[in-house]
Amino acid sequence: MPKIIKDVEKTIRSCANQLFVELSYTNVDMKMISQKSKVAVGTLYNYYENKKQLYISILKESWENTFNKLDNINEFAISFEEKLEKLIRTLYEDIESRNGLGKVLINTSIDELKDDNEINDLKLCLISKLEYFFKHNAKENHLSNCTNMYTRLAESLIICLITMIEFHPNDKEDNIDFLIKFISLSFK
Numbered sequence: 001m002p003k004i005i006k007d008v009e010k011t012i013r014s015c016a017n018q019l020f021v022e023l024s025y026t027n028v029d030m031k032m033i034s035q036k037s038k039v040a041v042g043t044l045y046n047y048y049e050n051k052k053q054l055y056i057s058i059l060k061e062s063w064e065n066t067f068n069k070l071d072n073i074n075e076f077a078i079s080f081e082e083k084l085e086k087l088i089r090t091l092y093e094d095i096e097s098r099n100g101l102g103k104v105l106i107n108t109s110i111d112e113l114k115d116d117n118e119i120n121d122l123k124l125c126l127i128s129k130l131e132y133f134f135k136h137n138a139k140e141n142h143l144s145n146c147t148n149m150y151t152r153l154a155e156s157l158i159i160c161l162i163t164m165i166e167f168h169p170n171d172k173e174d175n176i177d178f179l180i181k182f183i184s185l186s187f188k
Contacts, residue, residue: 009047012037017058021099025055025110056118059102063122066094070129080137081184087133088157088179092172096165106162130154138187153186 015037019028030051034041048054073086095102104113105123113119131150146152160182164175 008039008043012039012044012047012054013058013061016054017101020055020058021101025051025104025113030054052112052116055113056116059104059122060118062094062098062102063105063126066090067125067129069094070133074133074136080187081180083133083137084183085176085180087130088161088183089176091157091161092165092176092179095161096172100166103162106158126158127151127154130157153183157183 012033016028016033019032019036023032028051030044030048031041033039033051033054034044037044048057069090070087073083073090076083076086078086104110104119105126131154134150134153157179160179164171164179168175
């Protein structure tokens with residue numbers, strides 16, 4: 001008699017996410033995910049064609065939640081400074097909660113993921129949401145003569161966020177405060 005597991009896909013994704021965070025994408029295989037989730041390998045392949053598809057689906061779900069939060073921040077009727085603080089805090093906390101899982105959007109040495117269209121789409125979506133935020137919320141800027149200013153500012157924020165989380169993991173509030181002041185300098 002086959003074993004019945006409630007919420008099979010949720011269990012698979014949760015276990016895979018834990019393994020990807022603990023061991024990295026490269027060091028995880030479908031057999032490990034099968035063992036951790038207590039789902040037969042064949043059943044696992046019924047849900048996901050391969051490890052890459054599973055990994056990307058986890059990333060997409062995670063980033064879609066972040067994108068929704070960023071969209072909501074744009075709708076708030078508050079000052080640019082307050083929106084900037086909410087935006088940076090949201091990005092910081094969401095990236096931090098992924099425990100490095102989302103770094104593939106910024107830089108990956110994994111050939112299998114480097115040129116993946118879905119990952120590139122996520123990256124472009126993140127950049128465009130930040131560009132939109134800067135274009136539509138900031139009143140003036142001192143970088144207006146720079147080519148692709150909002151794109152460069154969005155990219156800088158993402159890199160700085162990841163760097164702060166990695167190099168100063170115990171200084172969350174100081175990191176957020178620094179990032180707010182750093183980005184604000186572009187608009188004073």
